[in-house]
Amino acid sequence: MHQQAIGTTPPAVAMDGIFKALADPTRRDVLERLSRKSASVSELAEPYRMAMPSFLQHLKMLENCGLVRSSKAGRVRTYELTAEPLKLAEDWLGRQRRLWERRLDQLDDYLLTMKDGGDSP
Numbered sequence: 001m002h003q004q005a006i007g008t009t010p011p012a013v014a015m016d017g018i019f020k021a022l023a024d025p026t027r028r029d030v031l032e033r034l035s036r037k038s039a040s041v042s043e044l045a046e047p048y049r050m051a052m053p054s055f056l057q058h059l060k061m062l063e064n065c066g067l068v069r070s071s072k073a074g075r076v077r078t079y080e081l082t083a084e085p086l087k088l089a090e091d092w093l094g095r096q097r098r099l100w101e102r103r104l105d106q107l108d109d110y111l112l113t114m115k116d117g118g119d120s121p
Helices: 012-022 027-035 039-047 052-064 082-113
Strands: 069-071 076-081
Touching: 012 027, 012 052, 012 082, 027 039, 027 052, 027 069, 027 076, 039 069, 052 069, 052 076, 052 082
Parallel strands: none
Antiparallel strands: 069 076
């Protein structure tokens, strides 16, 4: 998958994949666990009560959007967190937060003006 430099606006498709992956609690939990240390598929799957093919679909989605990467040594596939897509999501959310804070500040100023009598002398 094409990785975009931090500071540029990522393509909507990439952001859609990141947010779709983050929408699922199992995938968020896997990412949280991988933030502490890399782990094998069996280590990652162990706490979940689901069939391995279903769990592998979660890992595939995380890998397809770039949130994790895997490597294989012999028969063991190990996953690790890739932080850059999380940074892209954080940057996007930060821009949205700043936009809405600015809009809410403007609304607050307007409402205070209206409360104080508006434009009357």
